Amino acid sequence: MYLLNRQQRHVVNSSWMLFSLLIIGFLPFILFGGLYFKSFLLLKTHTLKDLIFLHSWHPSRGEFGFYPFILGSIWVTLLAILISTPICLLTAINVTQYAKKRFLRVMHPVIDILAGIPSVVYGVWGILVIVPFISRYLGPWFGVQTMGYSILAAALVLSVMIIPFILNIMIEIFRTIPTELKEATLSLGATKWQMVKHVLLRKALPGIIASVGFGLARAFGETMAVLMVVGNVIKVPHSVFDPGYTLPALIANNYGEVLSIPQYDSALMFAALLLLAVSLFFNLLMHFFIARYNKY
């Protein structure tokens, strides 16, 4: 019936699996190697320190300072995290501890829908709603004249985009906290809020940090939605109402230009390398916290 006997089939099947595993295992290294190789042309003439800390970006004159892009990315990402973390945390506590079970069942599809919306749609929403809102209401309210295309606009759009990712993990983590622990706390006379504050949050802290790290990595790499509202101005931002430029937007906007200027190609690959390094850093950090969390 079979061409091979049982033993042989076992070998074939398991070697396929091993092969797939190896591919996935080596992929990050191949990516890293490829990007490093491609950005070597730039690294030959510029020191790493210059590339990261210089402000001037004039590819046609051979000046490649990534500082405005790196700072732009960091501002947008951190601001988005600052906005969405408290919202996610409070929602997750409410859904898992206070609200009825029914509510959680409704929340899950809502989260999935939010997660499934393409980033361009978020970008268009940003241009149509967030940008005018900032230029007409929020900016004047703070006494700033702004066109709305700003770090803040990008952060607001991003914060909504990463909510489903952070929220999902947070809900799962709160659900794994043993009921006994919570009941024991309540039986000692603690109020529900005291239980949440002193037991639930403390126990879940590494998990919460990990979920935020996950959101951070996602936000850092988001391209389209940010590109559409951030303003794409190569300047170090000084306030959240200033326009900025992010690393992914740099790559997406200029990929067509690379052919006309030597080293440009290399510079964009270096930007990609930076992106990869940062998201790897966040990922490792996240895994570190998850590992700690699992020990308890």
Place this chain on the structure above:
Amino acid sequence: MFAFSSCVFVSCNHSDKSHASKDTLKGKLTISGAFALYPLTIRWAEEFRKIHPGVTINISAGGAGKGMADALSKMADLGMYSKEVSPEEMAKGAWTLACAKDAVLPVMNAANPLAKTIQAAGVTKDKFYGIFISGNVRTWGDLIGMKDANTMQVFTRSDACGAADMWAKFMMNKKQEDLQGIGVNGDPGVADAVRKTIYGIGYNNLNFVFDVQSRKPYQGLAIVPIDLNGNGKIDKEEDFYHSMDEVMAAINDGRYPSPPARRLYFVSAGKPVNKLVLAFLNFILSDGQKFVNEAGYVRLKEDVIRSQLNKLQ
């Protein structure tokens, strides 16, 4: 970038029997690139398809940079290109064919309280330099020497494109990377941002300033006339912005400077050998030329067309 690339798919629904019998031209053509050439290419594709119903032409706009990149990497059969091809690109095997002319025009919001004054006075090249490059001209008052403290809200293109390149070249031979202002994606993006921002200023390709049907500027958009002789007012020979045809005539006879007026090109990786591509390019330079003016572009001079046709031989 990809998101804004609007796609048009001209396909065959009704087969024309009289043509089907002798027409052997069949296949698919992919064209990508400059927003400037996009409307005209669509028109050409439609007309070409009337003669050769068996041909499918897929056109997407994503900026000149993308056109060149796609053409050289052979992702597209032809790239639409709206600036001069650099020696580096030539070295990578870029082959070009000029097909029409158009121009980049500076635009502002039509509701700007100073719009009438500015249109009577015009703006010199130096002032444009102050707005778009050095940033010296910060308010609308600075621009025309009046007391008006409203900050100019400058828009530029975020994607690598010919319009920005030409506009920067007009101002002391600068590059797109030197342009100040909020970077917005795509020609329609800049037009839209200027229309929505009362103190906004930007630049657009001719076809995104004027409505081809009415031949008037789009609602909410006003052209900032260029004061070419620098005498502080728009003279009779500088006054050609009232309709699309006036501007086109000015581009044609050189009253509108170049840059920002420029030739538009099709590019490919090496001289095309595909019969379909060659047939399409031949059509553009011969029968296709009669749609150029209608679609809102300026025709190339006869001798230029002849030299381009020679390139196809």
